[in-house]
Amino acid sequence: MPTTADADFYGLDRLLDDAGREAVQRTREFMIKEIEPVINRYWTREEFPHELIPAFARLRIAGLAYDGYGCPGGGPLIDGMIAMELARVDPSISTFMGVHSGLAMGSIYLCGSEQQKQRWLPQMASMAKIGAFGLTEPDVGSGAAGGLTTTARRDGDQWVINGQKKWIGNATFADYIIIWARDQQDGQVKGFVVEKGTPGLSTTKMKDKIALRVVQNAYITLDGVRVPESDRLQNADSFRQTAKVLRLTRAGVAWQAVGCARGAYEHALAYAKERQQFGRPIAAFQLVQDLLVRMLANVTASACLCARLAQLQAEGAAGDEHSALAKAFCTVRMRETVGYARELLGGNGILLEHQVGRFVADAEAIYSYEGTREINTLVVGRAITGQSAFV
Ligand SMILES: Cc1cc2nc3c(=O)[nH]c(=O)nc-3n(C[C@H](O)[C@H](O)[C@H](O)COP(=O)(O)OP(=O)(O)OC[C@H]3O[C@@H](n4cnc5c(N)ncnc54)[C@H](O)[C@@H]3O)c2cc1C
Secondary structure: OOOOOOOOOOOHHHHOOHHHHHHHHHHHHHHHHHHOOOHHHHHHHOOOOHHHHHHHHOOOOOOOOOOOOOOOOOOHHHHHHHHHHHHHHOHHHHHHHHHHHHHHHHHHHHHOOHHHHHHHHHHHHOOOOOEEEEOOEOOEOOOHHHHOOOEEEEEOOEEEEEEEEEEEEOOOOOOEEEEEEEEOOOOOEEEEEEEOOOOOEEEEEOOOOOOOOOOOEEEEEEEEEEEEHHHEOOOOOOHHHHHHHHHHHHHHHHHHHHHHHHHHHHHHHHHHHHOEEOOEEHHHOHHHHHHHHHHHHHHHHHHHHHHHHHHHHHHOOOOHHHHHHHHHHHHHHHHHHHHHHHHHOHHHHHOHHHOHHHHHHHHHHHHHOOOOHHHHHHHHHHHHHOOOOOO
């Protein structure tokens, strides 16, 4: 019986041009050859594979969403498909890239002056320098728009920043951390590029996470950190600009959710064909096929939704609500899909060596970061009713 093992069931890769398909293939080969065989060891030890970064950088996939400034470019569709491809093998690696190429580079691309983009983006596109994005605080998560307590005070040609951040991915080793802080004078949220080693900046790795254990999340303390005015993102004068960055990156997280679900589905399908019970492969049982088809439907529906969102982004027609709907929908479907995959593997579903357990755990973080399901639902709810229900 011929089989269709490809989880790209509706052939979305045909929407890419040859260069895009080649980039996907290159990335897939790297992830399968270099990352998959070793990632469980890093996950268990809560370590990041720094030694693989030079090879990773050669894929030239940082800055796919941006034009110019040394970025490879290509647009939202290839950017999203690459995010999916990374998460399909490992959601931590895809999160690392989401923070670097999406949140950090995106903040500079969308909120920096021409001169600032020329200064920082080329070295970030080549991954000679790595970025982080500090918005969330210990006491302020979903309510960041109005509730940030980290402050910035202008002092001549400098700014003095005080406060704390929590959950900041890549921050333990990043060269540039984008810090969002409230200007004490006008009360508006502004963005600052804080360089590694700046006096008063300290980062502490968060330990014992049960998800995305390879990602180095950090608590940050900013104690009288001095940043020159030239390192304040010149086009970020309120949270509206921060929201523009999140609009871009929430679409990327939706693609990551598709990748996480797809990876779990593909492992489950392979397992179902191999694993024998009652004298036949479990893939031959109707109830197992039901699980597989539910998974494939989730992956396909989510990927199609993301592909259409990418087209809207390319036209400049995507609003906050379009990214928010994709983030909320795809992460719900991801969580369901990884659960089905775990179920299909029976006891082996909780063993790291069978990969699916890692996807189950990592899905929990993707489900909550960059706006929980509730917050993204409220963004969409506001758009369709005209009523804000946040508070
Ligand atoms: C692994 C990981 C990586 C992260 N990386 C980064 C990073 O690099 N940079 C960064 O700045 N942040 C990062 N975050 C933070 C992340 O964006 C926040 O966790 C997220 O925004 C939710 O905030 P919170 O965890 O404080 O939850 P809370 O805001 O405390 O929410 C708790 C619960 O209350 C619900 N809730 C809150 N307000 C409402 C409301 N108005 N109506 C209904 N329900 C509501 C939420 O949906 C949630 O279920 C990361 C988080 C994780 C877990």
